[in-house]
Amino acid sequence: MKKVNITEVIAILSLSFLLTSTYSVSGVTPTLLKAFSSYSRSSIEFLVSIPSVSMIIMIALSPIIARIFSERITIVLGLLIAGLAGITPAFTSSFSLIFISRIITGIGFGLINTQAVSIISERFTGKERAHLLGYRTSIETLGQAILTLIAGQLLILGWQPAFLIYSIAFPILILYLLFVPRKPVSPRKSTAGKGSHLSQFLPVLISALFGGLLIATNTASSLRIPSYIVENNLGSTLSANRVLSLFMFAGFLGGAFFGKLFTYLNKYFLPVLLLTEALGLFLVPISSTIYFIAIGAFLGGFCVAGVLSSIFARLPEKIPSNFLNIANAMVLIGCNLGATMAPLFLSGMEKIYPSLTTPFIIFGSIFLLLSIGALIG
Numbered sequence: 001m002k003k004v005n006i007t008e009v010i011a012i013l014s015l016s017f018l019l020t021s022t023y024s025v026s027g028v029t030p031t032l033l034k035a036f037s038s039y040s041r042s043s044i045e046f047l048v049s050i051p052s053v054s055m056i057i058m059i060a061l062s063p064i065i066a067r068i069f070s071e072r073i074t075i076v077l078g079l080l081i082a083g084l085a086g087i088t089p090a091f092t093s094s095f096s097l098i099f100i101s102r103i104i105t106g107i108g109f110g111l112i113n114t115q116a117v118s119i120i121s122e123r124f125t126g127k128e129r130a131h132l133l134g135y136r137t138s139i140e141t142l143g144q145a146i147l148t149l150i151a152g153q154l155l156i157l158g159w160q161p162a163f164l165i166y167s168i169a170f171p172i173l174i175l176y177l178l179f180v181p182r183k184p185v186s187p188r189k190s191t192a193g194k195g196s197h198l199s200q201f202l203p204v205l206i207s208a209l210f211g212g213l214l215i216a217t218n219t220a221s222s223l224r225i226p227s228y229i230v231e232n233n234l235g236s237t238l239s240a241n242r243v244l245s246l247f248m249f250a251g252f253l254g255g256a257f258f259g260k261l262f263t264y265l266n267k268y269f270l271p272v273l274l275l276t277e278a279l280g281l282f283l284v285p286i287s288s289t290i291y292f293i294a295i296g297a298f299l300g301g302f303c304v305a306g307v308l309s310s311i312f313a314r315l316p317e318k319i320p321s322n323f324l325n326i327a328n329a330m331v332l333i334g335c336n337l338g339a340t341m342a343p344l345f346l347s348g349m350e351k352i353y354p355s356l357t358t359p360f361i362i363f364g365s366i367f368l369l370l371s372i373g374a375l376i377g
Helices: 006-014 021-034 041-068 071-091 095-123 128-156 163-178 191-233 238-258 260-284 290-318 321-352 356-377
Strands: none
Touching: 006 095, 006 163, 006 238, 006 290, 006 321, 006 356, 021 041, 021 128, 041 071, 041 321, 071 095, 071 163, 071 290, 095 128, 095 290, 128 163, 128 238, 163 356, 191 238, 191 260, 191 290, 191 321, 191 356, 238 260, 238 290, 260 290, 260 356, 290 321, 321 356
């Protein structure tokens, strides 16, 4: 990487720290069930997950928002909204107010989400961009892990203090305002002809579907690996959680080392990582010990983060800059829909063959075929 302003890079990457914290407060669910005993379990669980819905809507609207507000205004508004709405449940015990604040929190996340990717794609190029996009993925994973850990510690004081984790939005806002310069205004290049729109749309659509598959696989694995370990008497709940932590840590490493791997493997990057992902998934159902499952989980988490980083790194090379914001939004929508649809995929796979191993075999087979296709193509 060429010499860059380190404080600016840190401030830019910090925007991604908050983005995957939707479920960081999921540990409050048992306490909320007691605090709001008149509400059903599904209502309480929806209270935790509802920000992801409003976030997807805002990501979909981000190309329109980008035409109205500048990058700086959008990020400042997003951080303020996420911070203020995020901590609101810490100061009220009204279910209705908490529900509304969670929806608004998702709106804040949605405003930041696309900009956190675009700000790197637009300000950096080449290896520098690839490295930073990989680090961005790592920061998301690291943020989720750290904020989940802090929320769990705050639960000792009660369920309300756990929501104070969203106050991290305010120091991130200060970092951004102090160290990230305003983006220079440059004339937009027009795209020629209607045919060019189709040539731009198709690779973005494919990238969005691919991103959705990656995140759906990741989410399904995180949901099923603990159950597989415990129900097959391969380990305790504590051991299963440790494997899940390893899975999350592998995602952090996958993003951190993406730039070097992307440069070193070059055209073999996708085939190698997709094949490794398939091997990691296949290791789970054929394992007779928790150690091999842990290896499979590590390989899966590492490769998904690396391949996901490559999607965002290659987008600016495929499409013009004036279409980049829309492209990033489409891919992010695909990723979020993948996470949302993962439980439905698991339910559908159970109907094909009712076994905990089915998702690993099906997803593993898909990635094996994709790795062969990437190698041939």
